[in-house]
Amino acid sequence: MLNSNAGMNPSIEPTVYVIDDNRSVRDSLLDLFTVTNMRAAAFASGTEFFETVDDADCPGCVVVDLQMPGETGLDVQSRLASLGSRMPVIFLTGHADVPSSVAALKAGATDFIMKPFVSQALLEAVDHAMQVNVERRQADAERDEVRTLADTLTPRETEVMFGVVSGLMNKQVAYQLGVCEMTVKIHRMSVMRKMKTRSLADLVRKVGKLRTD
Missing domain, CATH: 1.10.10.10 (Winged helix-like DNA-binding domain superfamily/Winged helix DNA-binding domain)
Known part of the structure; x- marks a missing residue:
């Protein structure tokens, strides 16, 4: 179980990557995922996440705050996409922001959850995101195999x-x-x-x- 950034090897098992500038939210989410036996790591910003995680396409999903100073949640999502990451993104927000919600969902977000959130709703969203990640990886593996055969x-x-x-x-x-x-x-x-x-x-x-x- 990983609940800090120290010694992280994201390739071992699927991980929930929490990105939120609010420390109390980060701690709360880490506690929630720990209790439910999920591997998790938390970061105060998108910059910290990208500087720490060597492979932005490792197994797992990202739970990110929509409104953060500097690099926003949408910025994190866009950067993940540019890196070819297959990790699904779940957005958390304390404010109803329809344009941002639409932009996030159009860009492939799997869920958009309002704060304060219900723990069970978030856990279900994470379970869904993890399954999406598995399906994406399986589809890519099958496509790579077919391309190899076609070659x-x-x-x-x-x-x-x-x-x-x-x-x-x-x-x-x-x-x-x-x-x-x-x-x-x-x-x-x-x-x-x-x-x-x-x-x-x-x-x-x-x-x-x-x-x-």
């Missing part, structure tokens, strides 16, 4: 693959590429083997991941 294809096999998944029949792909149908069939079998697929539907699903930004 083993020859240029012609790639052309055949995209032709097939677009709904074209073998003879149509052959006509489009200026080759005989048997050549397409041979390339198609090679594509299925290299992409580790057993059906056209599975191949379509995997190619869909290649097209996901």
